[in-house]
Amino acid sequence: MMRKRSIMVASIAAATALMLTACTPGSNNANPSDESTDRTVKTDVSAMGDLTLTVWDQEVRGGQDEQMTKLNAAFEEKYPNITIKRVSQSFDDLNKTLRLALSGDDAPDVVQANNARNSMGAFVQAGQIVSLDPWAEAYGWEDRYSESVLTYSRYSSDGVTFGEGSIFGLPQVGEVVGVFYSKSALKDAGVEVPETWDDFTSALKTVKDAGQTPLLLGNIEKWPAIHDFGLVQGALVPSDEIATLGFGNEGASWTTPENEKAASTLATWAKDGYFNEGVNGTDYDAAWQKLTDGSGTFLIGGSWLAADLEDAMGDDVGFFAPTSSVGEGIHTTGGTGLPFTVTSASQYPDLAAAYIDFITNEDAMQVLADTGNLPVVNTADYAPESGVQADVFGVFHSVTTDGVLLPYLDYATPTMADTLGSSLQGLLDGRTSPEEFTKAIEKDYADFVAQN
């Protein structure tokens, strides 16, 4: 008995010791490779020999999957010496597995990484993806993309500053948040389609007085209200301030009168009954579906809803983004699809960059448009002639060329999506005052900036 027990104690002790002396978490990660920026870039893919390129993407839905399949096939056809190994999984799954995949021995060559601090920012900081600057010069990416779009893929090489510095990825598609509306509901209320912010706010009141529900929102998932707030903030706060806040960079503050005004505007809308009943208990999908059955007039939402709304409403649905009241064209929340990045573990960065160039060039944009996506480059050229998609393409074009595309506010810090989502639920419920709201967000932002 004694001996048995001592063996057991010894083995437990050994196991514990082994565990505690085992490596510190994160220490087995790939070391950041020192890519010099003046390296010679090879762009001739046919001369690279027989290679296999591993690509991880999240283009799993209908038209997205279709464009990816087509573009990959076209690439392989153009360069028979290259085989593309595509691993496709949903956005959520990709986000959860990417961290482990990048730090493993068998990392993919090209991955789609979310622009946000907690994805792309963290990968840049950990040295797991490479700067694409040398290839951007060789392929002329800065001429291809508008600066407003490229900003979303720029990080300083230490990962501290977002929105400036090297290009770390290229997106294929664009996203823009604006206002969907029911044409027939507007007509019933006798309101013209609003163009400016003041038009929009007065339209809300007129529509409410006419007995309709002006704004639809389903916020049980916490994040949907971020888009509503983003639109209001875009209209009331100078765009450079929002960009600094949204990118989580030093030098701005949430506790300004303009930001408080934005918060109190949203809170007042909720208090005055502009939203449907119980927004915090309503599903996101249920809310946009209400627009299709006529139980609401306006819906603040993103371009990704356009196809579904058009299917259900046909010509009755329209899309606009009001110009801001602070004097610069349209600036509204939006962004890009997930950018394609090159991992530092990749042995063929030249091939990886050539692939990214191929899936974002002019021919690729045509393929994207044909498969029902919103091409991020020269968007207006691909716009359909009529329907809500024409509106969406138009708004995206004018925002990226004349206006400002503002970052999603949750890009700012790793914890911002959570803080903002929960605080907005409180604001809409009337539990959190606009001052408390901006203070809570400022704390998250300031803590991150101070630590970074």
Place this chain on the structure above:
Amino acid sequence: MQTSSPRTDRTGRGANAASRPARRYQYSAYLYILPALLIYGAFMLFPLGRAVHLSFFEWDGLTLGTFIGFENYLDIVADEQLRAAFVHALVLMFFFAILPVCIGLVLAALLTRAKVRGLPLFRTVVFLPQVIAMVVVAVTWRQIYAPDGLLNSALRAVGLDAVTRSWLGDYDIALPAVGLIGTWVCTGLVTVLLMAGMAKIPVEQYESARLDGAGPIREFFSITVPSVRAETTVALTLTLIASLKTFDLIYMTTRGGPGYSTTVPSYEVYRRAFELGQVGSAAAVGVTITVIIFIISLIVNRLGERSSA
């Protein structure tokens, strides 16, 4: 785990009391359990140890972690949000365990004593929520609780418009609303367990009680409830663990919202590890839940054993 440990203890004692030559066989006996032990060690003990190890670090899951000792554990006490999550778990214990056991006792007694026709059908209906995947349960209840969902429609139909609300979107109601889903799910399991126990009670006990002039209520408290103590213990253990483990229900219904009014420890583990990139803190919360579950099941079983002895 706790059920197997007394058993090994007992065999250990038995073997020790037996004559010396028996000892030789003891080592070869370990060979038999070795495969199972290896698998258990690789997939249960090692991850558990690793989780404990991680809980001493501040780590974002990507860059090098920093050893911070017990700070993550101190945070659980200091962090208001985490404390709230544990309080919510206590509230859910009432809805997942205490309430179902009370309802289950009454329901099982009625079903056993009433000798109704089609008893198997009732049993199946009551047990049904257990069979449905929690995700499906959650999605269905989310529809029922929706502002224009079934519950509010029903309330409006009977003229209770004043009671209607956004059940999952209301700061004060959301947690009890989620808890009631748990009650709905757990009651079935508890009832079926208790019915099995009650079926074993000799009819004579009831007959003699009736001769002594006991009514149905007296019978229930004096005979039925004490007789199913063992089953009640099992039911309590299972449901208490279920309440502390609740993740899917919260994730699918409210995501901890509105605000943080429905977060629970296991949801915090997920949120911290995968959404906020605070892996160490997530591990600490996970380890804490494990310890709490272990202690609670130990206490419940001790109480159950003592009172049945």
